[in-house]
Amino acid sequence: MQTGTMTSMVSLQTGFSNEAGDPLLAPDRRKTLLSLNDVSQSYHRDSSNDVQVLDTVSLNIKEGEVVGLLGRSGSGKSMLLRIMAGLLIPTSGTVIWRDTPLxxxxxxxxxxxxxxxxxxxxxxxxxxxxVLEAESIPRQDRETRARETLDLIGLGGYENAWPHELSGGLAQRVGLARALAVHPDLLLMDEPFSSLDVLAAENLRTDLVELWCERKLPVKSILMVTHSIEEAVLMCDRILVFTANPGHVEHEVKVALEHPRLRDDPVFQETVDHIYTLMTRRVPVVSEADLPETMTASPLPQPVHAPIAPVTVGSMIGLVEALAAPPIDGRADLPLLAARAQLELDALFPLVEALQTLGLAELEDGDILLTEEASRFAESDFDERKTILRHALLNEIPLVKSICVALDERPSHATGVDRFREELCESMSPVYAQQTLQTIVSWARYAELFDFNEEADQFYLNKENGS
Amino acid sequence: MSASASSGVTDRSTHPVSAWPGLSMSVAVLCVTGLILGFGSNIPFSPGSFPLYPAALSPSASITALPAAFVVTALRMTGWLMLSFLVAIVGSVVLFGRKQAGNVVLDLLDVLQAVPLPAFVLLTVPLCTGSGGWLGSHALTGEILTGAPLFAAFTFPILASTIRAHRRVPPPLILAARSFGLRAWPRFWRLYVPFGIPAGMKAISDAMPNAWLALAFAEFFAGMKGLPVIEGIGGYSAAAAKQASATDSALALLFMAVLVIAFDRLVVRNLQEWASRFDARASSKNGVTRRFFKDVPLMMKAVISAGIHCIRILGSLPLGPAVRARFIDEPKKDAGLPALLMAAILGVSGFVACAVSPYGLPDITTSLRMIMLGVAELIAILIPLFAYSVLFLPVAVRLKRHANKVLPLLRILTLFPAVLFFPVVVATTGTNTPLSPLLFAGLPFFVAQPLFAGIRTFPRGLLEVARAYRIRGWQRWRSVILPGMGKSWLESAHQGFIWAWNAAIAADITVWGQHVSQHGFIGRAIMAGSNHGGMAYAALGIVIMTLLALGMEFFFWRPLADYVHRRTTGRSQPAIVDE
Known part of the structure; x- marks a missing residue:
């Protein structure tokens, strides 16, 4: 995997530009449409706790560029987009639209x-x-403009259709037409393709890029939120890699590929690899001994538990088996693995994280490596796999160990879930806590560690299966 | 007209597309109206056994009697709920697998639900009291009298909902059950009952406002007439009203409020929570049942466990014919035609009985007069209903952030039997204001509740789009709020109408001291008829009210629902699920 090429990609070869952005004009001389300066956002959770979602985000959107805001689900991208749209007021920081506060x-x-x-x-x-009526455009004009926009976006003939008669792709096109009809300077798109099936998304994506390249879109710039690396590389001139807890822009990657961009182009794949590496890079662990005294004196509170994505044991086993099998033999480039497993690259994120959490895989330069335990897992029979997973759960997930200790201590071998739920809620939101608990229960059931009674809201040891 | 009829307007999944009644519905109308008329014109009933109101004052209400009255009312509600549920289960067993017969019964139930609940008290009185009363001085007399409207309020909607739920069992599950050779009984028990339980429990929850109204009215009525009924809170309230005792009235209201809230929290919500385990779409999250049963004594747990074990054995009994392969075009045996014929014969017999009675069939002049009174009552209800729905819509939209706090309060207010408020309203506003009790108690809450529920579930995405594109002012109301709230608005109006129609008769026995309310139209005529022993006249009034309610359902609410559906979804036809 080549990662050093990205610096060379920072160039002026923006793949396309439109009427507003003169391609001969250097990007830094183009007018800035929107600026975010140290924008932070937090919300009040309870009397003593504020949750910070965005942390001092600063960015500029200039005329003639397509910018991608790339990040994982729940990182605060959509909230940032709503701040840019003027729908939310940030807790601190300023949003400037054409030199005027928004x-x-x-x-x-x-x-x-x-x-x-x-x-x-x-x-x-x-x-x-x-939306044109809201702009006080006369009836005759808005009829004409609506029709023109629908034609532009490929919806000519659908004018009289009802939303329920449209497929997801067509409905999203109407949403796009609605936005384009007002001839905005900046088009903000919040994961516009994520609710569509693969083919419909590809179709709409391609059409949008073509219209932009042909300078037919009545917009000056586009800012697109996405969690898909490939989508961002396919469409954007500049990609802002967003990280969570709290959300902030961690990296900026410029994409200097000509349109149309092809997925099998080696440069395209290198760019994807590079971004993937950036997104999966772990924060280096610093020993307390290396820290200055002032920092060790008041260490920042670290969450005890981390959220666990809803990953099934079946998918993990499938991934481990695919990784262990030749010709991969325990180490794989993630995009290649995604292709082999017939998964979207982004769908691999939670799976890989789950394997990491259980100590069954490690990441190295954007490659995934199976640990020895995972290799043994791949070769084992059904019962042996259960034993390996049991050990992994007990050793790697502190909450599982706490639950098992509680169950062993009680004569009834049953314990309420509430205290564990509350414990998780100290480190994450209630939604993530619930999701984490559900995932742990499903893994523990496979490993025959303990069971869960939904009606009684209790964990218990199931004597029948020997747990 | 009870609560479940309301679901017909907004939930069209259980109704045919056509707003016009078909043959089966026509026969159901013939059957119910014939029976009421035949019964009313032939039941022996003398006014002497049925004191005119305001009756002689009953023994003074005493505070010490109130706790006992509280227990009596609670036991009545619990007992009749259990009986109704049992009857509904038996009914659904009888109709299991008989689709055509089920259709006839569903139509009959729809018509029966259009009969005003207080009418069941009036029709039961001659059976239970007086020289000709079948039960005479039997101890059960009073309980049957007070339970009749309660039974109607519960049984008809529960049975109808259960039958309809059975039709929504997914075909793959039926096929799986057949492929495993489950006979009819275990198939019914293990597959159809679990599907019916959530629907039945929802029907109970929906029927609760009408059930409390029915019970309070029956007790109030019995108390007012001095009928031989063990005094419940309604009876206590009647005594207080007759004595114009503000303190005792307030105490009765307080005890009733406590009972309504307690019953809702301890019984209805727990039943719903328990039922949600059978509903794949719902998940048990709040754990009310768990908390409630957490501290159940060990002995009780053993009894519950034994009960569950018995039910499992019961459900596994290999009853019914063994599963066999069928020809693809094999006609299914069904009792549809016999059921239809039976209903028609019953109806015709009722009309014949009415014709040969001393009163004969109602003459045109009397019928027209009664219809005019009914129409007047309709208008008198629809005007404030419309006014309230227009008034509360902007209020609900304005207070949408507080909807979660307002809704539980509205739920309690709709559950509370407003009939107990009526004397207070009469005392405050006077006796000559048309429909004044209905205006000030009950109706506003029934109108407001669906509106607040609607604004709470209004799609946030659409409101965000409106904000993002700066759709404001009248344009926002015209293009976003009104179409989006159309369904809730209709539901609120329909729910308010049903309640007011039921309460119209109840409002006409309102007294405060020696003051008798003078606000009703057809409700008052029915009460006057029954007061003077003219049960044939009262029965005619009940039939007219039933027909008007059905007419409104078929020719006003359903077409309006179809219009709102088209206007708010762009769909020309409502989705049909089970037909």
Missing amino acids: KGPISGLAMVFQSPSLFPWLSVQDNVEL
């Missing part, structure tokens, strides 16, 4: 939402006209 939604900004959010009681044409 205080609410304005006509130069339009947003495409993750789900189409079409008004079900309005036809396609009326959905588009509605």
Whole structure:
């Protein structure tokens, strides 16, 4: 995997530009449309606790560029987009639109939402006209403009259709047409392809890029939130890699590929690899002895538990087996592995993390390596696998150990879930705590460590299966 | 007209597309109206056995009697709920696998649910009291009198919901059950009952406002007339109203409020929570049942465990014919035609009985007069209903952030039998204001509840789109809020109408001291008829009210629901799930 090539990609070869952005003009001389300066956002959880979602985010969007905001689910990207759209006011920091502080939604900004959010009681044409009416455009003009926009986006003939008659892809096109109809300077898109099936997403993505390249889109810039690395590399000139807890821009990657970009282009794949490495890079562990005294005196509180993604044992076993089998033999480049497992690259994230959490895999330069325990797991029979997973759970996940200790201590071999749920909630949100508990239960059931009674809301040892 | 009829407007999944009644529904109407008329014109009933109101004051209400009244009312509610549930289960067993017969019964149930609940008290009185009363001085007389409307409030909706739920069992599961050779009984018990339980429990929850109204009315009525009924809270309230005792009335209201809240939290919600385990779409999250049963004594746990074991054995009994292969076009044996014929014969017999009675069939003049009174009552209800729904819509939208806090309060207010408020309202506003009790108690809560529920579930994405594109002012109301709230608005109006229609008769026995309310139209005519021993006249009024309720359902609410559905979804046809 080559990672050093990215610096050489920082160049002026922006793949496309539009009417607003002169391709001969250096990017730093283009007008800035939107600026975020030290934007932070937090919300009040309880009397003593504030949760910080965004931490001093600063970025600029200039005319003539397509910017991607790339990050994992739950990292705060969508919240940041809503701040940019004027829908949310940040806790601190400023949002500047064309040299003026942004205080609410304005006509130069339009947003495409993750789900189409079409008004079900309005036809396609009326959905588009509605936002033009809000702009006080006369009836005749808005009819014409709505029709033109629908034609542009490939929806000519669907004017009288109802939202419920449209497929997901077509509905999202209407959402896009609605945004384009107001001729915004900056088009904000919140994971616009994530709710579509693969083919519909590819189709819409390609059409959008073509329209942008042909300078047919009535917008000056696009900012797109996505969690798909390939999507970002396919579409964007500049990718801002966003990390969570709290959300902030960690890296900026410029993409200097010409359009149309092809997935099997080696440079394309190197770019994807590079971003993947950036996104999976772990924070180096620093020994306390290496820290200055002032820092060791008041260490920052670290969460005791980390959220666990809802990953099934079946998928983990499938991944371990695929990794252990020749020709991979325990080490694989992640995009290649994703292709082999017929998975979207982003779908591998939680799986890989789960294996890491259980000590069954490690990451190295964007490659995944099976540990010895995992190799033994791949070769074992059913019962042996259960034993290995049991040990992994007890050794690697402190909560599992606490549950087992509690179950052993009690004569009834049953214990309420509440205290463990509360313990998790100290380190994560209630939603993630619930998701983590559910995943742990499913793993523990496979390993025959303990069982869960939903009605009684209790963990218990199941005598029948010997746990 | 009880609560489950309300589901017909907004939940069209269980109704045919056509708003017009078909043959089966027509026969059901014939059957129910014939029976009521035949019964009313032939039941021996003398006014002497049925004191005119305001009756002589009953023994003074005493505070010491209130705890006992509390227990009596609680036991009545619990007992009749259990009986109704049992009857509904038996009914669904009888109709299991008989689709055509089930359709006839469903139509009959729809018509029966259109009969105003207080009518079941009026029709039961001659059976239970007086010289011609079948039960005479039997101890059960009072309980049957107070339980009749309660039984109607519960049984009809539970049975209808259960039958409809059985039709939603997924075909792959039926196929799987057949492929494992499950006979009819275990198939019913293990597959259909679990599907019916959540629907049945939801029906109970939906029926609770009407059930409390029915029970409070029956007790109040019995107390007002001095009928031989063990005094419940309603009876206590009647005594207090007759004595114009504000303190005792307030105490009765307080005890009833405690009972309603306690019953809702301890019984209804627990039943729903328990039922949710059978609903694949719901998940048990709040653990009410768990908390409630956590401290159940060991002996009780053993009894529950033994009960569950018995039920499992019962459900495994290999009853019914063995599963056999069928020809693809083999006609299924069904009792549809016999059920239809039986209903028609019953209806015709009722009309014949009415015709040969001393009163004969109602003459046109009397019928027209009664219809006019019914229409007047309709208008008198629809005007405030419309006013409230228009008033509360912007209030609900304005207070949408507080909907979660407001809704539990509204739930309790809708559960509370507003009939007990009526005397207080009459005392405050006077006796000559048309429909004043309905206006000030009950109706506003029934209108407001669905509106707050609707705004709470309004898609946030659509509101965000409106904000992002700066859709404001009248445009926001016209293009976003009103279409989005259409379904909730309709539900609120329909729910309010059903309640008010039920309460219309109840409002006409309202007294405060010697003051008698003078606000009703057809409700008052029915009460006057029964007061003077003219049960044929009262039965005619009940039939007219039933027909008007059905007419409103078929020719107003359902077409309106279809219009709102089209206008708010763009879909021309409601989705049909089980038909």
